[in-house]
Amino acid sequence: MGNGCSCCSSTKVPENEPPEFEHDPLWWVKLLDDVGRDPAGVTRDFPRTHVYVATSTRNNYSDAKQKVQKHVDKVLVVGGAQGEGAHFVERNARMRESVELLMELCGEETSSMEAAWKNQQMDAVDGSALLMSVLLDSGMMSRSQDERSCEEKCAHANGPSDAKEGDTAGAVLPASGPVEYFVHSKALRLMQYMVQSVAFYSVQYITQALRFPWCKHMQDISWVVDVYPEEGKYDGTEDGERIVLQHKHVLRHYVSEKDRRNQPRFEVEWTCAFHINLKQLRLGHSSTTAGSKLGDDEEVQHIDAHLTAARVEQPRGKMCWMSSTWRSRLSELSKRLKQRFNVEIEKTEEL
Known part of the structure; x- marks a missing residue:
């Protein structure tokens, strides 16, 4: 496992980040702010979404x-x-x-x-x-x-009528406006951490970190969510109070068949995990559950992000077919993965 946690930490941004990684380091702030913004998005x-859950x-x-x-x-x-x-x-x-x-x-x-x-x-x-x-x-x-309440509805139906000729007697048209939601379940609150708009920010982070002039199209080919109790005891919490909600992505560099002689076709495994205190989960009107925060007294206690593996496609017997440009770009990719995430790229015959 690489050191993606240290480089993508929710509490510290590395000082030695090279110029090509000049992007918003506070992606996790935007991510948390998006939780619950669209209650119906769940x-x-x-x-x-494939969601795998483990209880005790x-x-x-x-x-x-x-x-x-x-x-x-x-x-x-x-x-x-x-x-x-x-x-x-x-x-x-x-x-x-x-x-x-x-x-x-x-x-x-x-x-x-x-x-x-x-x-x-x-x-x-x-x-x-x-x-x-x-x-x-x-x-x-x-x-x-x-x-x-039913009484409120009846008051509209039975109140003074200004109906004109041609109006239908007793017809009450509700005022139009945005639908507001109330969250009454902790499980539903957890589900709000699993929507695509929330996952977007961490995926955007890693795709920007692996962006090259020759690599601008990363496909999210797999997305799985794992939820399970966090092991160990923590200050102020009891066993079973903290859980881990982890997004797992496999991102692949799209390369057309005709370009594979010059462009490495590779994929990475990326995880983003929320460490959540169940007792702090916020319920109620959508206005009070919109957004989340990070802290000891908040829903999210900690966020970890890791690049866990990297693979490049190198068909057997075709190494001579790969151009010097391909080799140079693979070297560039390998260097960034090693320096940025401490991950060695693995060669495989086929992705």
Whole structure:
């Protein structure tokens, strides 16, 4: 494991950073500020994100990677309505298990959530609508209009009417405006750390750190979130109070077939981990849960970021085919990875 934590630390910026890395060192501040800004964003991103959760008693890790690949292959090969239906059932079941485990990890009762799932179609195509329905029906989330009392609604319906001829009697049109949300579940608050807009800032950091004149297109080919209890005891906290929520990315330099003689095709593994105190998780109206902070008395106690591995594609028997430009660029990349992250690049026949 490289020293990405020291170079990407949330508390210190290295003094010997070379000029090519002149970019905003406070990416983690922007990242935390984005948490919860879009409460409904969870329903958009969570269904398509692989989230693996471990509690003190169980997890959903079993054959995770094999299941993902098998699932992708099945959809590609089978196709049609039958293959797609199986895909959506599997995705929704995975989503349900992940939410349930997050609630268990937070010490929350799951019966309401389980009851809400029973009312859903498990082969639903729209995962966002499905998750939103579960969150609202289970009480994990509520909308501002749902918080209004029945008496308030009746007052509008039965109050003095200025209806003119042609108006429909008794019709009440609600005032238009942005929908506001209330977060009632710690598990849902954790899910707000898993949206794509939050992950964007750490990914942007590493792609900028590996930017060269010949490398400007890094693809995020894999994104997984791991959540598990943090081991050890810490001042002011008890066992089970602190958890780790870690984003794992595999980023690959896109190189077209015709350019591979001159441009190294490489990939890196990048992780960004939040160390979170469950007792400090903020619930309530979206205005009070928007944004997060770093500190001993805040939700996030610490942030670690690491570049853990790097690989370059070098097909066997084709070393003579690689140009001197390719070799020079690989040397440039290797030097930066070593100096910046203390990571050696591994050569592989194929990515």
